[in-house]
Structure formats: structure tokens, C-alpha cells
Amino acid sequence: MERITVARIGKTHGLKGYIKVNSFSGSYGHLIDIEEGILVFRHGKEIPVRIEAVVPFGDRALMKFVGYDTPESARTLTGGELWVDKKHAAPLGQDEYYIADLKGCSVIHGDEELGTVIGVAETGQADLLEVKTVDRGFRYLPLKDEYVGRVDTKGKRIELKAVWILE
The missing domain is CATH 2.40.30.60 (RimM)
Structure with missing residues (x-):
């Protein structure tokens, strides 16, 4: 199950x-x-x-x-x-996803994979994706439109708009 x-x-x-x-x-x-x-x-x-x-x-x-x-x-x-x-679970609308489905998604910018989501911290302002980066350890990525583009939970990919946020 x-x-x-x-x-x-x-x-x-x-x-x-x-x-x-x-x-x-x-x-x-x-x-x-x-x-x-x-x-x-x-x-x-x-x-x-x-x-x-x-x-x-x-x-x-x-x-x-x-x-x-x-x-x-x-x-x-x-x-x-x-x-x-x-x-x-509650039915999803268009462009909606379950927070649990974000775990394991690759964070990408263009064709470059920058890391993998290993957890999600739900906070009052915005959910924070805990990302294990390829070369910089762990970083938090706010799940907000200014930083995150398309979220594809079926393809396990999250598009990053602002690459600097993981530096």
C-alpha cells in the first residue's frame, strides 16, 4: 500500500x-x-x-x-x-500534486541536474524542498513560483528558475 x-x-x-x-x-x-x-x-x-x-x-x-x-x-x-x-487522498486539480510526490524528484536547470529532493519541510510561508545537491551538500529550496518552474511528479523532475538559490 x-x-x-x-x-x-x-x-x-x-x-x-x-x-x-x-x-x-x-x-x-x-x-x-x-x-x-x-x-x-x-x-x-x-x-x-x-x-x-x-x-x-x-x-x-x-x-x-x-x-x-x-x-x-x-x-x-x-x-x-x-x-x-x-x-x-483528496483529488488533484490541474497542475496540482501531492507534497509526498516531490520526494525523489530531480531538480534541473536546462539540461543540468543539480540535485535530488530528499524531503519537504512544511512551513508557514512556503514549503521548503530539502535538496541533496550534486556537489554542494544539502540546500533548502523554497517551493515558490519565483524559484520553481514546472513540477512533473510523474517524470520526477522539478525545473529550477533561479539556479543561484542552490549555490
Whole structure:
């Protein structure tokens, strides 16, 4: 199964173990069909979960996991990221891609390969591509239009507009 992260688990809501979820895509409809996933925590712990219910909640959603029937038990899941089979990810629009698909892409300028994306740091201003350059070690590349041109995740290539940014 190819996994992708779709949401972060927030605070509990109510008395039956429901939890607020924050969808990374900003949409929530695709969460309704999910039956199971894995919650991954910052310290590396992973918990397989089965999803009992997804309920619209204003501009968000509430989620109920099987076996977590009280606020106290559900609270142990707060902060986890929900990883699911990629078929449950939010549908992509034209010229959209999943952040996870950027890993492994070659960063190119013209015909020259300058490095490979080994990770993505999601920040408030702009996502930063962590690039292992061919000859200069590691650099961060802001994923912004002024620096990055065409992104081709199928061909695993990212066009660099401003070559100086990796120097």
C-alpha cells in the first residue's frame, strides 16, 4: 500500500470519543470513505486505527476511531497524522500534486541536474524542498513560483528558475 498523510488529529469533542481533524488538503469529503489508516506521531510511534465515523463539523470534520469511546482514550491520539492508502487522498486539480510526490524528484536547470529532493519541510510561508545537491551538500529550496518552474511528479523532475538559490 502506498501511503499518504491526509490529516492531523486535533482535540477531542463531546463524550463519545470524537476528535476534530484538520485535513491537509482543506477538503473533507474524501475522508468519509476511509475505513482504516495509521496514526504516526512525531516521536515515531505508529498506531493502526479503524475509522468508525466521519461527521461534518462546520468547515471541518469529526472522526471516531474504533475502540476509542471516551474523551480520555481519544485524547491519546491527539497530534497524530493520519496516513492512509493513497487512493483516499483528496483529488488533484490541474497542475496540482501531492507534497509526498516531490520526494525523489530531480531538480534541473536546462539540461543540468543539480540535485535530488530528499524531503519537504512544511512551513508557514512556503514549503521548503530539502535538496541533496550534486556537489554542494544539502540546500533548502523554497517551493515558490519565483524559484520553481514546472513540477512533473510523474517524470520526477522539478525545473529550477533561479539556479543561484542552490549555490
